[in-house]
Each structure stands twice: as C-alpha cells, then as structure tokens.
Amino acid sequence: MWNIYCSNCGLKVDSEDLFCSGCGKELKYKPDIEEYENCISTFGELGFTKKVNCRDKGKNSILAYCPKNILTIGLISVFGCLLIFCSTFVLVSDLYFCGNSSDTHNKLLEERNIQICERIATEYYGSHTYSEDDIYDCDNMAQDVWNMLKAKGIDAKIAVGNFEPGTQSKIEEGKIVLKNMNYGSPGEIKPYNYSYQDSGLLNSSTIDSLTHAWILAEVSPGSWLAIECTGGYVVYSEENEDYYRGLTFNNPKNYRSFxxxxxxxxxxxxxxxxxxxxxxxxxxxxxxxxxxxxxxxxxxxxxxxxxxxxxxxxxxxxxxxxxxxxxxx
Structure with a gap:
C-alpha cells in the first residue's frame, strides 16, 4: 500500500479521505516517490518491464508485470544449442572419417593412374617399333614413355636391370593387357647393390650386366607400377618381381648423365x-x-x-x- 500525504500541510491521511483533516485541502492521491523509484529499480534488475497505475478509482496503485523478450531469448537459446550440436557433429564426423579419407583418396588415385599407364603403354606400342640393333631400343622407348607419363601428371622412373623381358609382347600373343582388378597390384622398388662391400668403389660387373630398360610409374604415394615399353603392357609385382629390382633414374636427363x-x-x-x-x-x-x-x-x-x-x-x-x-x- 502506498503512503498518502497532504500536499499542503504534509499530514498523513487515509486513502479514502477526500479532504485533509489538518488544513481541509482537497486531496490528490500520489504514491510515495521513494517507494515508486525503489520499485522501478528492483524490477529493472530482474529484467521486467512495468506498468504503474498510481491511481485507480481512489484505491491502491496496481503494478502489472510482463517478461522482457522472453520469446526472443528462448529462440536464441534453442538456436545456440542447435548450432553447438551441429558443429560438434561435424567435428566428430571429420575426426572419424579423417583416417579413412587419405586411404580412399590414394586408392582412387591409384586406379586412375593405372588406367592411364595401361592406355599410354598400348597406344605407344601401336605407334613405335622396337629394334634390337641399338637403333631404337628399350632405353629410348623408356624415355619416351616417361615423358608421356609426365605430361599426364604421373611421376615415373627409368629403371634398368639384367633380365630379358621376352621375345614377344602380350599384344602379339593375344593376351589381356588391361588390368583385371583382382589379378595383381603395384609394388615397391628394390635397388641393386652397385658397390663393392670392402672398398666402397663402384662394382662395374653390376653395371655391365644391365640388359634392359623399362618404366616404373608412381600410381600412388610409394606404390609403383612397371611398364614394359617394348611390349606395350604393364607388369604387376605378382607377375614378375624383376621389374621391381634394378637401378632407377628420376628423369631421362639423369639417365643420359649416368x-x-x-x-x-x-x-x-x-x-x-x-x-x-x-x-x-x-x-x-x-x-x-x-x-x-x-x-x-x-x-x-x-x-x-x-x-x-x-x-x-x-x-x-x-x-x-x-x-x-x-x-x-
């Protein structure tokens, strides 16, 4: 209840009185200012808006309260929770699939590059002739195929070893030259030991025994596929391990320098x-x-x-x- 005072003499009067009992002045009801301000301060800290009716047909003032932006705050809270949940889900998903994404990418890259190697090998064989009299032999053909692979963005090495690839190509024998997906796989390079163990000097017998040159293409990181340039086909590690042993050179320039x-x-x-x-x-x-x-x-x-x-x-x-x-x- 509000305290009522006479505005003329300051005497405290009853809220139902029409005239002051001290000076007889007609009364106008106003709530106590200090209490009114305290009310505003208290409800302001609680985050409410207020309506104050200081006079209602001669009775006590009535305060009506309504929450401030309750709906807006609720929507923001719900949206924030959803945002946190989605961010956490994406992060966890990325962490879960991170370990597999690299393997999947390498596998797809390998399959793509194997197809390119097969196509280059067969097309090159169809337009070039191998000669055993050193006019246009295996190392010339290997350098050509290296350049064709480089143009397709595939890293490759020129390899040389001491074995004979065969007298007839798979194409001439009518054998399958394109990959059977379950047949074989690329492999790793195993280099020759080209130095004497005691002196450390180059072992010329190893170099002098080299009889053949071919290509090793890196179809995925650390995984190599042999290409027999004189026959126009690829060779998987399960087919012939000799293609994955030998001396290797990063480019034709280094091979010629050798x-x-x-x-x-x-x-x-x-x-x-x-x-x-x-x-x-x-x-x-x-x-x-x-x-x-x-x-x-x-x-x-x-x-x-x-x-x-x-x-x-x-x-x-x-x-x-x-x-x-x-x-x-």
Missing part, C-alpha cells in the same frame, strides 16, 4: 689401372737396379708416382659422382 659418366668412369678406371701397373713395374726395376741405374731411374719413378696420384684422384672423383647419381637417381 651413361656418359659411366663411360668416363670406365676409361678413367682403365687409365688408372694401366698407370698403377706401370708404376709397379718401374718400382721393381728401380729396386733391382744398381746404384748408377737407380740414379738414372729416380726421376722417372717420381714423375710416374705423381701421374698415378692424379689419375687416382680423377678416378675417385668420377666414382663418387657416379655413385651419388645412382643413389639419388
């Missing part, structure tokens, strides 16, 4: 060996000569030893370069 460098290595090896034999023979002659003959031979021995060291250093340098090329392709 051929040139190996030619230099062969000549320098021979030159160094001949100089070593000459020095040994000269040293034996000097050792068995008398004093006067040794005096005459001393200059020749010294010159031969200097030449031997120069040829040895040249040979060792070429040997290191060749092994580095073989190691990194």
């Amino acid at each position: 051929l040139d460098l190996y030619g230099d290595w062969k000549m320098e090896t021979l030159d160094y060996e001949n100089e070593r034999l000459y020095c040994n023979k000269l040293a034996d002659t000097y050792k068995n000569a008398n004093y006067s003959e040794q005096v005459a031979l001393k200059s020749s021995v010294e010159i031969a030893e200097v030449k031997l060291q120069e040829k040895k250093q040249r040979f060792q340098k070429t040997d290191s370069e060749l092994k580095a090329l073989l190691q990194y392709g």
Whole structure:
C-alpha cells in the first residue's frame, strides 16, 4: 500500500479521505516517490518491464508485470544449442572419417593412374617399333614413355636391370593387357647393390650386366607400377618381381648423365689401372737396379708416382659422382 500525504500541510491521511483533516485541502492521491523509484529499480534488475497505475478509482496503485523478450531469448537459446550440436557433429564426423579419407583418396588415385599407364603403354606400342640393333631400343622407348607419363601428371622412373623381358609382347600373343582388378597390384622398388662391400668403389660387373630398360610409374604415394615399353603392357609385382629390382633414374636427363659418366668412369678406371701397373713395374726395376741405374731411374719413378696420384684422384672423383647419381637417381 502506498503512503498518502497532504500536499499542503504534509499530514498523513487515509486513502479514502477526500479532504485533509489538518488544513481541509482537497486531496490528490500520489504514491510515495521513494517507494515508486525503489520499485522501478528492483524490477529493472530482474529484467521486467512495468506498468504503474498510481491511481485507480481512489484505491491502491496496481503494478502489472510482463517478461522482457522472453520469446526472443528462448529462440536464441534453442538456436545456440542447435548450432553447438551441429558443429560438434561435424567435428566428430571429420575426426572419424579423417583416417579413412587419405586411404580412399590414394586408392582412387591409384586406379586412375593405372588406367592411364595401361592406355599410354598400348597406344605407344601401336605407334613405335622396337629394334634390337641399338637403333631404337628399350632405353629410348623408356624415355619416351616417361615423358608421356609426365605430361599426364604421373611421376615415373627409368629403371634398368639384367633380365630379358621376352621375345614377344602380350599384344602379339593375344593376351589381356588391361588390368583385371583382382589379378595383381603395384609394388615397391628394390635397388641393386652397385658397390663393392670392402672398398666402397663402384662394382662395374653390376653395371655391365644391365640388359634392359623399362618404366616404373608412381600410381600412388610409394606404390609403383612397371611398364614394359617394348611390349606395350604393364607388369604387376605378382607377375614378375624383376621389374621391381634394378637401378632407377628420376628423369631421362639423369639417365643420359649416368651413361656418359659411366663411360668416363670406365676409361678413367682403365687409365688408372694401366698407370698403377706401370708404376709397379718401374718400382721393381728401380729396386733391382744398381746404384748408377737407380740414379738414372729416380726421376722417372717420381714423375710416374705423381701421374698415378692424379689419375687416382680423377678416378675417385668420377666414382663418387657416379655413385651419388645412382643413389639419388
């Protein structure tokens, strides 16, 4: 209930009185301002809007309350919960499928690249002729196919090994050259050991035994498929493991550099060996000569030893370069 006071003399009066009992002035009912402001403050902190009717037919004032933006707040809360739920679901889904997405992508990539390799192999064979007289042989054809694969965005290596692929291609024999999905799979590359274990020098017998060149295409990360360029077909690891062993080169330029460098290595090896034999023979002659003959031979021995060291250093340098090329392709 509101406190009522006379506006003229300040005497507290009853809410039903029409005139002040102290001064006789006609009364006009107004609620206590302090209580009114307190009411506003209290309900404002609670988040409500208010309607105040300070006078209602001479009776106490009535407060009507209505919640502020209750519907809006509720909708925002529901929307927020839905947003959090959806975000959490997407995040969990991504985490769940993350481990499988890479494998699925690699599998699809592998199948696509295998089809490209098969098509390139058969089409190339249909427009090129293999010659066994070194006019246009397997390494020339491998370099061509490497370039065709590169144009399709497939990484490949030129491989060389010491086996014979066969005298007739699958196409000429009427065999299936396109992949049977359950027949075979690509494989990993197993390189040759091309150095002597004791000295670390290049083992020329390994290089001299190489008889054939072909292509290894990377159809998916770390997975390679052999292409027999002279026959126009692909070879899976289950069919012939020899295609997945050998020396490999990243591009035709490195392969040609290997051929040139190996030619230099062969000549320098021979030159160094001949100089070593000459020095040994000269040293034996000097050792068995008398004093006067040794005096005459001393200059020749010294010159031969200097030449031997120069040829040895040249040979060792070429040997290191060749092994580095073989190691990194």
